[in-house]
Amino acid sequence: MKDPSSAISRRKALLLALQGAGALVMAGCENIFNQLHGNERVLSILESTEGLNRRVQRFLTGRDSLAQEFSEKEISRYFKPNGNPPPLTNEYIQDALNGWPIWRLEVAGLVNNPRQFSLDDLKSLPSRTQITRHDCVEGWSAIARWKGVPLSEVLKRVQPKAEARYVIFLCLDSDRAGNLYYESLDLYDATHPQTILAYEMNNQLLPIEHGAPLRLRVETQLGYKMAKYILGLELVASYREIAGGKGGYWQDQGYAWYAGI
Amino acid sequence: MMKSPTYRHNRITRLTHWINALALVILFMSGLQIFNAFPHLHWGSKAEPEEAFFSIIATNEEGEIKGFVQIYGWSVETTGILGVQNTERGPSPRAFPSWITIPGYFWLAGGRRWHFFFAWVFVLNGLLYFVYNMASGHLRRLLITPKELLRVPSMVLHYLFLRRESPQHGEYNPLQKLAYTAVVFLLTPLIILSGLALSPQMDVAFNWLPAMFGGRQAARTFHFLATFLFLLFTFGHVLMVLAKGPINNMRSIITGWHTQKIPDLAEPGLSQAVVEKATDDDRAITETKIRLADGEGKQVKEGIKNEGS
Numbered sequence: 001m002k003d004p005s006s007a008i009s010r011r012k013a014l015l016l017a018l019q020g021a022g023a024l025v026m027a028g029c030e031n032i033f034n035q036l037h038g039n040e041r042v043l044s045i046l047e048s049t050e051g052l053n054r055r056v057q058r059f060l061t062g063r064d065s066l067a068q069e070f071s072e073k074e075i076s077r078y079f080k081p082n083g084n085p086p087p088l089t090n091e092y093i094q095d096a097l098n099g100w101p102i103w104r105l106e107v108a109g110l111v112n113n114p115r116q117f118s119l120d121d122l123k124s125l126p127s128r129t130q131i132t133r134h135d136c137v138e139g140w141s142a143i144a145r146w147k148g149v150p151l152s153e154v155l156k157r158v159q160p161k162a163e164a165r166y167v168i169f170l171c172l173d174s175d176r177a178g179n180l181y182y183e184s185l186d187l188y189d190a191t192h193p194q195t196i197l198a199y200e201m202n203n204q205l206l207p208i209e210h211g212a213p214l215r216l217r218v219e220t221q222l223g224y225k226m227a228k229y230i231l232g233l234e235l236v237a238s239y240r241e242i243a244g245g246k247g248g249y250w251q252d253q254g255y256a257w258y259a260g261i
Numbered sequence: 262m263m264k265s266p267t268y269r270h271n272r273i274t275r276l277t278h279w280i281n282a283l284a285l286v287i288l289f290m291s292g293l294q295i296f297n298a299f300p301h302l303h304w305g306s307k308a309e310p311e312e313a314f315f316s317i318i319a320t321n322e323e324g325e326i327k328g329f330v331q332i333y334g335w336s337v338e339t340t341g342i343l344g345v346q347n348t349e350r351g352p353s354p355r356a357f358p359s360w361i362t363i364p365g366y367f368w369l370a371g372g373r374r375w376h377f378f379f380a381w382v383f384v385l386n387g388l389l390y391f392v393y394n395m396a397s398g399h400l401r402r403l404l405i406t407p408k409e410l411l412r413v414p415s416m417v418l419h420y421l422f423l424r425r426e427s428p429q430h431g432e433y434n435p436l437q438k439l440a441y442t443a444v445v446f447l448l449t450p451l452i453i454l455s456g457l458a459l460s461p462q463m464d465v466a467f468n469w470l471p472a473m474f475g476g477r478q479a480a481r482t483f484h485f486l487a488t489f490l491f492l493l494f495t496f497g498h499v500l501m502v503l504a505k506g507p508i509n510n511m512r513s514i515i516t517g518w519h520t521q522k523i524p525d526l527a528e529p530g531l532s533q534a535v536v537e538k539a540t541d542d543d544r545a546i547t548e549t550k551i552r553l554a555d556g557e558g559k560q561v562k563e564g565i566k567n568e569g570s
């Protein structure tokens with residue numbers, strides 16, 4: 001007669017062997033994908049869909065469609081402040097406490113009329129208020145009420161030159177390694193009616209963790225495009241010469257420049 | 262009963278089947294990488310932290326890290342699989358483990374690149390399959406008719422060994438047709454539309470897109486659930502292939518040729534099945550089969566015999 005315990009241990013051994021083989025296959029797959037992902041050519045092939053996404057999506061959506069606007073009661077109770085920590089230098093804190101008398105938005109680069117705007121200057125320009133949904137690349141969404149000056153109103157006053165293609169947003173915040181946050185939009189998104197430089201959130205002055213005194217809202221794209229702690233705008237023909245050359249802080253770390261998806 | 266090799270899958274079907282299989286695997290694994298960046302699910306438009314109905318979390322109690330899955334206040338420990346992964350350097354918080362994500366380390370931007378590239382592959386490849394097989398008539402044989410819908414319960418009984426005769430007429434059985442029809446006409450549109458609803462640019466033009474799911478966060482939830490319906494279908498599909506002759510089935514999806522058990526000709530419905538089987542394949546074979554099927558019952562029988570030998 002067969003010893004039942006040996007049958008059980010054989011079954012166990014077989015199961016263990018199967019598990020081991022499974023783990024090996026999975027680890028092999030993981031290695032293959034990690035290696036493929038480390039290969040620049042593979043990455044650039046994968047990246048090739050970014051331009052396709054941008055062209056197809058903009059073709060489908062057209063120029064003037066507006067993002068959905070929500071009602072007061074749909075405003076989020078919690079809105080996660082994401083990204084780099086606030087730039088809490090002495091000057092910044094002092095200026096914030098005094099209501100931003102020193103802060104200026106400097107607009108330069110390929111413009112006919114470079115100039116500086118104080119916060120009061122910006123508030124005296126036409127404003128737009130919108131209750132919109134913020135979609136983070138991580139997957140969450142939050143709704144808030146934003147008030148600010150449409151970026152197109154600012155651009156109108158500085159008159160971009162014909163060769164200007166991008167607006168670069170120069171910001172105060174940086175990561176732990178000291179890399180400054182910056183971002184860029186092409187004029188297509190920069191002049192969208194809901195693209196605003198916001199100075200108010202939920203009927204209050206923009207809170208520090210959300211980018212005081214001035215942040216970008218661009219409702220056609222994901223949150224990582226929305227520069228906070230803005231200090232300057234620069235109009236350029238190309239962003240290749242700036243920082244990592246990919247058009248933004250997150251882009252230099254591998255995120256897509258086009259964040260409409 | 263006799264056996265006869267038939268040409269079952271045309272070139273486009275075989276090609277798109279394997280491209281689709283690859284695309285689904287990569288979309289699944291890169292999708293889990295993306296999910297890991299925010300391992301919570303919500304209904305509605307926004308994600309209030311306390312309103313998540315599904316979460317994969319890691320807790321740390323006095324240095325002991327544990328993984329949990331929470332669904333509507335119900336919680337189960339999943340340390341080692343979900344929430345916390347055992348690595349060479351000890352337990353590490355991670356919703357889905359590294360061996361099931363692309364890339365295998367935590368890198369959202371990388372996962373997104375794979376996901377969007379293969380989303381295009383999935384859609385264009387699916388379109389090729391759909392248009393070609395719609396035009397050739399192949400797809401019509403896979404789609405369930407209301408009459409066959411009534412036969413689904415008896416097919417289930419047959420599979421459960423509770424009914425001796427299979428209610429199958431023709432090449433595909435009612436349950437199979439139901440599964441294929443649901444995947445092509447419900448699940449595929451669901452996963453594409455719920456994915457597009459996550460795009461802020463698409464939502465700008467089509468406010469109804471997230472709204473049809475009940476908001477963007479709900480669309481994300483549907484996208485996630487549809488993923489697991491695809492996985493369920495794939496398990497069922499592979500299980501049936503294994504149960505119903507893995508070698509024969511694998512040969513037919515690689516070379517196109519399938520050995521079919523042909524019931525006696527006295528059974529009704531057969532000659533029609535043969536005509537159908539012949540329509541979408543290479544010219545030469547098609548012609549032979551059509552000619553044979555056009556004749557009387559006896560001729561058909563002889564014809565199939567010849568092909569089998």
